[in-house]
Amino acid sequence: MVSLIAAVPATEDAATHVMAEPALIWTGVVTDMVTGLSFLAILAALVTLAFRRGDVPLGWPLWCFVKFLMAYGLVHLLAAWSPWQAVPVLETALRIIATLFGVASAVTAWALLPRAAALPRAQAMVELRGQLAAVSAERDGAVAQLRQETEQRRQTEIALVHAKKLEAAGQLTGGIAHDFNNLLQAIAGNLELIARRADDPDRVVRWSASALDAVERGRAVTGQLLAFSRRQQSVSGPVRLVELIGGVRELAERAVAPLAQVAVEPIDTSWNVQVDALQLELAILNLAFNAREAMPDGGVLTLSAERARGSVPAELTSGEYIALHLTDTGRGMSAEAVSRALEPLSFQQEDAGPGGMGLSMASEVLRRMGGAMTVESREGEGTRVTLYLPVAKSEPPRAAIEEQFSDVRVDLNGITVALVDDDAQVRATIAETLAAAGARVIEAGSGPDGVALVEAEAPDILIVDFAMPGMSGAEVAGHVRERRVDLPILVATGFADAPNLERVHGARPALLRKPFDSNELLRRVNELLGRHF
Structure with missing residues (x-):
């Protein structure tokens, strides 16, 4: 329409010619109007797509094309209006702008052509989905296999723990049998004296008390053995640390016998810890067996305790802890053995020195009680195992021994x-x-x-x-x-x-x-x- 008008000379004959062809004029107006609106409709659709799909990286090529459509849409709308009022300067400016963005869009289109051609076809997408499904199925199978292997490993750990306990029980048998023979001798001797002197009430009371004391000592030993075998119930609660160490000391001495000894440094009688007493005794006994293995030629296993100050293991929650140290004078461990000592089943005990199953078992026991364990060792300088025990917030109940009798x-x-x-x-x-x-x-x-x-x-x-x-x-x-x-x-x-x-x-x-x-x-x-x- 615009070009048509521009081609006609600006004379009265041209005006007459234009007026003589109204159908031609209205055809140009309508086509320019429809073309301009079509450009703007495409522009609106592209802008809407850009805002709805912000995740699609359309970028500056889209905006070049948008501006090209806007400029040429306006050019056609101005051309449709020019038969009544021409705006040649604005129309020319819009044409220049449209031309610039058109060139930019063309350059961009050719630059993006290789990337567009590389996009996968529909069949390729179907094949990719199939491959993805196969990978997903393979992953699910691997996860199921991993779970099965994890369960098998757990069962193996349980079996090894029981084997370790059976070995330990065999090592304790000799000392326990000796103690029980002494207890039975004390009971039998006192009962025999009672039978001979039943008419002497004072002596009968004294002999009865002695026999009952032997029974109590036998009950304490069987209680420790039951704790070791995990056949007796136990509950986490406040425990006097000095009493717990005193109770487990005899078993620890048997564990390191006959060449090694157990030394216990003074422990503050006011320190109470929130633990499962039976399981903690089991952990200490396992560590004593490991210390004995580390001291084949004899040595000393020292038990000491202090308030945990400064740095504590990262897995511990905020709170107060008592650090219980078990230090042996054995052959120690290498740096690699120390780094892997708490890993269950990571390697065999004979390779690790005084570690292996005993350390991993003790570490798991401490973790369940809200505590933690660390290992420090150097080859030829012994090993120090530290048990971090949470401090109890209440006092342990005192046993009414007098009431019992x-x-x-x-x-x-x-x-x-x-x-x-x-x-x-x-x-x-x-x-x-x-x-x-x-x-x-x-x-x-x-x-x-x-x-x-x-x-x-x-x-x-x-x-x-x-x-x-x-x-x-x-x-x-x-x-x-x-x-x-x-x-x-x-x-x-x-x-x-x-x-x-x-x-x-x-x-x-x-x-x-x-x-x-x-x-x-x-x-x-x-x-x-x-x-x-």
Whole structure:
């Protein structure tokens, strides 16, 4: 339209010619108008795309093309208006701008052509999706295999831990047997003296106390062995560190015997730690075995403690800690062995020196208790293992030893007690104790007989031994509770199989640790019956 007008001479004849062709003029106006609006519509679509897909890197080539479309759209709109009012300067300026951006867009298009040609075709995209799916499936298979291998490794660790404990138990057997022979000798000797001088009350009391003291020492030893075998329940709580170290010292001395010794430096009696006492004793005992391996020609394992100040292991949360040090005078470890000492199953103990399974086991025990462990060592200079124990926020309960042996008067008149124990001598002793307090005692020598006895007699309380052939005490309690959910049950045991007891219906049966004295038995029965002294 504009070019058409420009080609006609600016004379009256030209004007007459233009006016004589109105159809031609309106055709040009309409086409310029539609073309200009089309340019601007394309421009609007591109701008909308750019804002909606901000993640697509369109960049400056897009904006060159946008400006080219804007300029030429305006040029065509001005051309459509020029038959009535021409604006030649503005139209020329817009043409120049449009030309510049058109050239820029053309250059950009050719520059982007290789990249555009390299884009994958639809079939290639389908193939890529297939390859991605295959890789994903392979990854899922690898993850599943990794989980399986992790579980196998965990099972292997458990098996090795048990093997390590069996080895340690074998090493302790000699010393434990010697101690128990001494305890049995003390008990037998005192009982023999009581039998000979039963008419001398003062001496009988003294000899009885001596025999009971031997029983208590035997109970302490079996408690440590049960802790070592993890067959006895234990709960994390406040513990006096000096008492714990004093209790585990004997086992540690047997662990390093016969060539090495154990030295314990003074520990502040006010230090209380929040730990699982039995598991901590197990960790210390494992470290003692490792120290002995590091001192084949003899040496000293020193236990000391101090407040943890300054830097502590990064995995610890903020709080107060006691640092318990176990330092041996053995052959030490290399820097590589120290760096890998706490890794479970990373390498065999004989390669690591005084480390291996003992250190990794102890480290895991400390981690579960909210503590941590570090190892410092140099070849030829010994090893120092530090256990970081969280400080307890409350005082440990004090054992009422005097009350345990006090003359407690318990009246069980009118109470029927069902007693189930496969050991006739133990059953007779317990029955006599209960009968002396006024109870009516009905007895059974096996689990099935005990269940039948409870059903027939409807006792007020059931006392059952845990370890019995055929049907255990936990199974007896389970059968009884199916019919009498509220019946008080007292399980007498030398060890506790907690999962079995947890499955008993109703309230969890109470436990009475063997060996126990008559006063402790009567107190527990009174407690379960809800009676008071």
